[in-house]
Amino acid sequence: MADETLLSDDLLRQLVAVGHVDVLVGIPTLNNANTVVEVVRAAQVGIATYFPRARSLIFNADSGSDDGTPALVRDATTHDTGTVTASRPLRTTQRISTPYHGLPGKGSALRMIFAVADLLSAGAVVALDPDVTSVTPDWIPALVRPVRDGHADIVAPLYPRAAADGPLVTQLVRPLVRAAYGWRLQEPLMGEFGCSPRFATHCLERPAWGSGIPDGVDLWMTGEALANGFKPAQAALGPRRLAHTRKRPGLPDVFQQVMDAMCACLELHSAYWLARGPAEAVPCVGTLPGAIDLGPRPDAAGMALAFTRDVAALHPVLATILSDATLAGVTAAAAAPGPLSYPDDLWAATVFEFLLAYHRAVMTREHVTQTLLPLYLGRTASFLLQYGSSSPSVVYDALESLGQAFEQAKPQAAAQWKKA
Amino acid sequence: MTQMVADAVRQASVNFVDTVGMLLPRILITVSVVAVGWVIAWALKWAVRWLLIWLRFNHGCDRIGVGAVLKTADLPPADTLVSLIVFWLVWVGFLLSGVDVLGFTALEGMVRSFAQFVPRLLVAIVILVLGVVCANFAWRATLIAAVNARVPSPRVVSGAVRALVLILGGAMALDQIAVARTIVLTAFAIAFGAVMLGLAIAFGVGGGGIARRILDHWFPEHPRSEREEFRHL
Numbered sequence: 001m002a003d004e005t006l007l008s009d010d011l012l013r014q015l016v017a018v019g020h021v022d023v024l025v026g027i028p029t030l031n032n033a034n035t036v037v038e039v040v041r042a043a044q045v046g047i048a049t050y051f052p053r054a055r056s057l058i059f060n061a062d063s064g065s066d067d068g069t070p071a072l073v074r075d076a077t078t079h080d081t082g083t084v085t086a087s088r089p090l091r092t093t094q095r096i097s098t099p100y101h102g103l104p105g106k107g108s109a110l111r112m113i114f115a116v117a118d119l120l121s122a123g124a125v126v127a128l129d130p131d132v133t134s135v136t137p138d139w140i141p142a143l144v145r146p147v148r149d150g151h152a153d154i155v156a157p158l159y160p161r162a163a164a165d166g167p168l169v170t171q172l173v174r175p176l177v178r179a180a181y182g183w184r185l186q187e188p189l190m191g192e193f194g195c196s197p198r199f200a201t202h203c204l205e206r207p208a209w210g211s212g213i214p215d216g217v218d219l220w221m222t223g224e225a226l227a228n229g230f231k232p233a234q235a236a237l238g239p240r241r242l243a244h245t246r247k248r249p250g251l252p253d254v255f256q257q258v259m260d261a262m263c264a265c266l267e268l269h270s271a272y273w274l275a276r277g278p279a280e281a282v283p284c285v286g287t288l289p290g291a292i293d294l295g296p297r298p299d300a301a302g303m304a305l306a307f308t309r310d311v312a313a314l315h316p317v318l319a320t321i322l323s324d325a326t327l328a329g330v331t332a333a334a335a336a337p338g339p340l341s342y343p344d345d346l347w348a349a350t351v352f353e354f355l356l357a358y359h360r361a362v363m364t365r366e367h368v369t370q371t372l373l374p375l376y377l378g379r380t381a382s383f384l385l386q387y388g389s390s391s392p393s394v395v396y397d398a399l400e401s402l403g404q405a406f407e408q409a410k411p412q413a414a415a416q417w418k419k420a
Numbered sequence: 421m422t423q424m425v426a427d428a429v430r431q432a433s434v435n436f437v438d439t440v441g442m443l444l445p446r447i448l449i450t451v452s453v454v455a456v457g458w459v460i461a462w463a464l465k466w467a468v469r470w471l472l473i474w475l476r477f478n479h480g481c482d483r484i485g486v487g488a489v490l491k492t493a494d495l496p497p498a499d500t501l502v503s504l505i506v507f508w509l510v511w512v513g514f515l516l517s518g519v520d521v522l523g524f525t526a527l528e529g530m531v532r533s534f535a536q537f538v539p540r541l542l543v544a545i546v547i548l549v550l551g552v553v554c555a556n557f558a559w560r561a562t563l564i565a566a567v568n569a570r571v572p573s574p575r576v577v578s579g580a581v582r583a584l585v586l587i588l589g590g591a592m593a594l595d596q597i598a599v600a601r602t603i604v605l606t607a608f609a610i611a612f613g614a615v616m617l618g619l620a621i622a623f624g625v626g627g628g629g630i631a632r633r634i635l636d637h638w639f640p641e642h643p644r645s646e647r648e649e650f651r652h653l
Binding site: 164165166167168169189210242251252254255258297298306313317320361362363364367371373374403406 | 462482483488513557561563564565566567568570574575650651653
């Protein structure tokens with residue numbers, strides 16, 4: 001049941017007026033005036049085109065925007081876009097924009113969206129990122145249909161990624177989630193997702209909301225779904241472009257957040273993942289277009305040089321985290337002449353040993369995660385030097401091989417985790 | 421004359437026997453106190469050692485960096501070191517009590533002075549340990565932050581931070597036990613001031629280019645770097 005304190009009296013009145021909905025599209029916002037209108041329009045057109053008979057609600061949970069985002073959500077229409085829908089909707093898509101109180105952040109917003117879905121007995125829930133500029137109406141059916149058809153409880157997105165696109169996902173989070181949770185999920189950091197009301201209610205009832213998990217709510221939801229037997233699916237959405245208008249946190253902060261969330265989830269779901277066997281494939285809906293280069297290409301050679309310097313500088317700290325064999329491998333990779341090569345198995349061993357150090361708290365946990373950052377950049381440089389110009393199929397095979405390396409490294413790490 | 425010499429010798433013998441008779445029990449008491457003290461100190465040493473092993477004291481010391489410092493200084497592990505300190509404090513206490521029993525005027529008050537000194541010594545040890553812990557934490561935090569912020573020579577910077585914190589902790593510990601207080605304070609003030617002045621001059625005059633690069637890095641005119649622009653998620 002929804003926590004009554006999450007929903008104000010005024011909001012409850014609006015929701016009661018809306019009644020039961022078949023599709024709930026939730027949009028958490030904070031100063032997204034530049035991009036939110038297109039996201040709302042895409043959702044409206046998607047619902048009108050693919051679910052013309054469905055009772056639907058676009059619900060905006062706003063974290064206190066001062067740029068007029070809530071008003072833009074309420075006033076957004078499809079009339080001035082020139083969009084031609086395939087059929088006229090039989091029902092009006094309701095829109096509600098409301099502020100929420102408590103900790104600002106996506107976690108609190110999603111919690112409110114889940115509470116609304118629970119109250120309205122929504123048939124399917126979709127969450128969209130208001131910062132994404134490449135969202136299209138097709139994303140709505142892609143995320144809703146597997147849930148409505150009963151094929152899935154959680155629908156993760158699937159984006160085409162070039163070799164240099166999102167290495168924090170492809171080199172670290174994806175293979176780690178695959179090895180630990182035993183599912184080949186391509187995008188564990190679900191920027192957009194669809195879910196069943198059963199999963200929304202499950203998340204709502206978790207006690208983790210007040211304990212810092214909402215800081216990494218995307219990963220937490222993924223872990224909750226996989227660890228609690230909810231059926232996962234993936235929906236091919238197309239490229240994901242983010243607006244460049246907002247000032248984003250720097251890499252050290254992003255890396256820290258992701259690693260903290262990853263480690264917190266592994267601690268939380270240790271009973272599940274320590275006993276989980278080899279990874280299973282996750283069903284995919286739709287066909288993924290070819291990868292396109294979305295951002296600036298990094299200076300891989302410069303990153304490799306920095307890696308050599310960083311490993312030498314951090315050697316005494318690395319010695320307290322890594323085993324002798326892994327430390328020797330990392331040191332040798334950094335000192336080797338020629339193009340940097342940080343092999344898959346060495347990278348997998350490095351990541352698992354850092355996780356163990358985090359679990360054992362051999363030093364301040366922030367220091368553990370921040371020490372991994374230069375190694376992650378080195379691994380990224382190595383991958384880009386080797387596959388930066390390769391075809392998508394070669395990159396796919398290389399990432400598949402990396403996932404297998406993580407799976408092979410898992411049993412030893414799990415045994416050490418249990419001992420610790 | 422002969423009688424006088426004989427009387428004097430007899431008197432001296434009597435005095436010697438009296439003195440020995442008076443001192444012997446005290447010496448025996450002193451030896452007993454020292455021996456019993458050694459046994460008690462030894463027992464306490466092992467009790468403390470086993471307690472610390474049971475509490476995984478070495479593991480905790482390793483986590484806060486004290487273990488590494490002891491290893492570098494070629495000192496025994498933390499639990500052994502603490503148990504040795506307990507042993508010597510207890511045994512020296514018994515030793516001084518035993519010496520006090522002898523009643524030598526020159527040694528009077530030593531026990532009282534030692535009793536006053538022990539708490540200060542313990543506080544000094546605690547300050548020193550805290551100094552080592554803080555120095556290690558500051559060193560590691562500075563090293564990691566400097567590497568991730570691309571600051572030149574991160575090990576030099578972090579090493580300097582550790583040395584400063586250690587010197588500060590050492591000076592505070594020496595001040596606590598009042599060992600050459602004036603010399604320590606004066607030396608510390610001169611050394612610290614000289615280091616700061618030297619760093620300021622080196623950074624401002626000799627390292628103008630480095631200073632500019634660091635300031636450009638921290639406060640960029642166009643706050644986008646290759647590393648930041650690159651999309652990691």
